[in-house]
Amino acid sequence: MSDNILNKLGGHQLSDDAIKSIIDEEIVSHKKEEAELPIIKLKLPPKEPVITIKKKKETKLEETTEEKVQIDFKPQEPIVELPPSIKLPDTMTTLEKLRAQYRYKRFGMPIKIIRKKPVVEKPLPDLKKQDLKKLKFLKFKKEFLGMELLLPAFIIFLIFSWLPIIKTFLISFTQFKTIDNSIYVGFSNFIRIFNDSKFWDALLHSFSLSLIVILIGTIIPLFLSLYIYEVKTGRGILKILYFLPFLIPSVPAAILWKWLYNQGFGLINYLISLLLPGKEIHIGWLTNPDLVLFSIAFVFIWKNIGWAILIYLAGLNNIPKVLFEDTALNGGGILTKIKHIILPAMIPIITIVVFIQLINSLQVFSEIYIMTNGGPEGASEVIATYIYKKAFFYMDIGYASGVAVFFLFILVSITLLRANLQSRRT
Amino acid sequence: MKKIVFLLFGLLLCNSLSASNVIELVVWNMPPDADELYKKIWDESTNNFQIKNPRIKIKGISREYKTQEFVSVMASGKGPDIVRIPIVALPSMSKYGFLLKLDEFTKKWIQKDYMPAIMWDSVNIDGNIYGIPYDSYFTTLFYRKDIFEKCGIKNAPNTWQDIIDISKKINSLMPEVKGIALPPDMFYFIDFIWQAGGDIYENRKINLNNVGVKKALNFWHNLKWKNKVMPPQNILDNYDVEQFFSAGKIAMMVGVAKRLPVMARRYGLDLKNVEIVPLPAGETGIKAWHVGGEAFIINAGITEEKKQAAWEYIKFILSPPYQLWKWMKMKELNMIIFPGDFSCATNLINMPEFSKVKDSLLYARSEPTFYKWNMIKEDFNKYVLEKIFITQNINLDELLYNFQKRIESEYYE
Structure with missing residues (x-):
């Protein structure tokens, strides 16, 4: 009823008398809609549903004992059917029908059938033309207020995010003879990708880097976040310490690590040589093709460990503490907590971290560009650096755009996969 | 009131007419403020040029050639009118149509024959001159x-x-x-x-x-x-x-x-x-x-008038009087003078500072100009x-x- 009144009012500024008259009319129009049915009492109320708890055999674990209970739910006895004289109208929802049936059988309450009458539009009280215009404007403003507010941000988003993507997509079908003379080449840039061994090498390096980042960059932050979650004093300081590298811009961070990794005079090799006295240590962290991806992955993990910890901590804080307390009371240790409480509860969070790490590590550019520029022997050439070099060094802009579009499809597929997994879980 | 409006209108018209006569050239490679002495020389030389060429105004930008920046800015049509780029970058940049062919200008240039052949070879791409060597290292x-x-x-x-x-x-x-x-x-x-x-x-x-x-x-x-x-x-x-x-x-x-x-x-x-x-x-x-070294190039996408003005600027910078003025100024400011710092289109190569590398040109070779x-x-x-x-x-x-x-x-x- 209130909805009808609101519809009639339409959010307009009406006088008190006008509102009162509309409400009165509504009340009167609904009075005769209810039909009373005869009261029929049942012989006996149905029995309460019986719940029995069966204890299973106690199984002893290494340290703890767990009680597993099984609940046998006996269905309620069949409900007495309604007398044939009572027919529930189709306009009632299933829930309403069930409720009415239950009330009738349990308490002998009458079944009220509410017949919905088509709502007759009442003419609006006389309003001046000016007021009507004002009302229309207000209605329009109310409906489009959100759009007004969103429009500037949407335009900026369109110009700076979508326009370059569309432009890149268009360029990927062209080949540049000179900068202002490009020819349409159809799908040849995309076909070329399949015969370009350098592209596949770069893609392999990108995924190898991502694999290292995912394997290490997902597990270490999880354990660190567990540690921070458990620690009682200095939790805030620990969070800041771990988050600090994330705040350092990529370029200075890469320069810093380049020096730490320096083969001849780097701090890391120096520290290792302290552990092995009498030996000169010159490990080529960035100059050994077998090591370089691990070295770069480590920098990436170091830089991104902070936010991963924060996400994990948010997930841990959402787990009800009572579960931990129960486990502790039952003698469960940390391993039990991790296996039976933390891991099952954290799987959605871990999935998110895995996918974010995957997408971020596939896009890594500045660290590699500064530390190795794709070397040694192209062992750290990843897709981002490959696209950059093709576009600005080899001046093959059409093909570079083709590679970028191809890579975009890979990233979009990964994102869709993540969304699909998440929706399935929910 | 009317008079004031007419006066203002007239002033605006005069201003716009006088502005339309001035050609503004955007030139990269202006030394940064941190390089005080080089900046001083730049400012003075720019002033000298503008006094001699009142129709041309130089707008210096402190930016060095970097491939990505250069390609992006040129592709957007907002590239500098004059810039010095490494000689080795000339083949690829000319291939993509950023650089103006300078043959018409160099044919009439009086200093052309002073420049050693090896220097011309390094800026000659497929028979066309795309750059004028600024320094030679x-x-x-x-x-x-x-x-x-x-x-x-x-x-x-x-x-x-x-x-x-x-x-x-x-x-x-x-x-x-x-x-x-x-x-x-x-x-x-x-x-x-x-x-x-x-x-x-x-x-x-x-x-x-x-x-x-x-x-x-x-x-x-x-x-x-x-x-x-x-x-x-x-x-x-x-x-x-x-x-x-x-x-x-x-x-x-x-x-x-x-x-x-x-x-x-x-x-x-x-x-x-x-x-x-x-x-x-x-x-x-x-x-x-x-x-090696850098060469002056002119943006191929600018107006004819600007191209001419740009050539005047390059000629001024590489002229023997300016090079000599620069050498004297550097001496005056106690700056370190390195061989190759001056244009090889002048006779400054005979200065005592360059005695050790004077014969270097005899053995010098240029990199392939294949793009x-x-x-x-x-x-x-x-x-x-x-x-x-x-x-x-x-x-x-x-x-x-x-x-x-x-x-x-x-x-x-």
């Missing part, structure tokens, strides 16, 4: 006088063997100092190919699978693995080498004189301790090094030079054969 050998003196070495190395012998002597007397460091960069390696009697560019085709390249590659590989006169790092970039030289961790390096003030400013190199000498000759006694050369260079650095510094046991014949095969399939088919 040769790859040279720098050595640390203090280290040489400590080790009792009196003469600079003249041959490849001298480099090995001197380096070994230094390392035996000063174990923390290595003889020489070489970055895996074709920019330096190409000199060694020429010194070994090889060449790489014939009939518009790059051939890197020849005896000269193999000899040079073998020499570099031996410096690292057999003679062990290089630092322990497998791969060093140019900045690493400059830093090691400045810190006295290596006694010699190959470089261009232009980098020395940067090294002094950045890494605290004491320039009194540095001597510049021509590169040592190869096994067969061939002296060779390559000429894919930069890409091949990058690949050679990555797949050949880095490889010989990483791998001790390597078959150089096989390496060069495979590389040649790779570039032929990628760049010629």
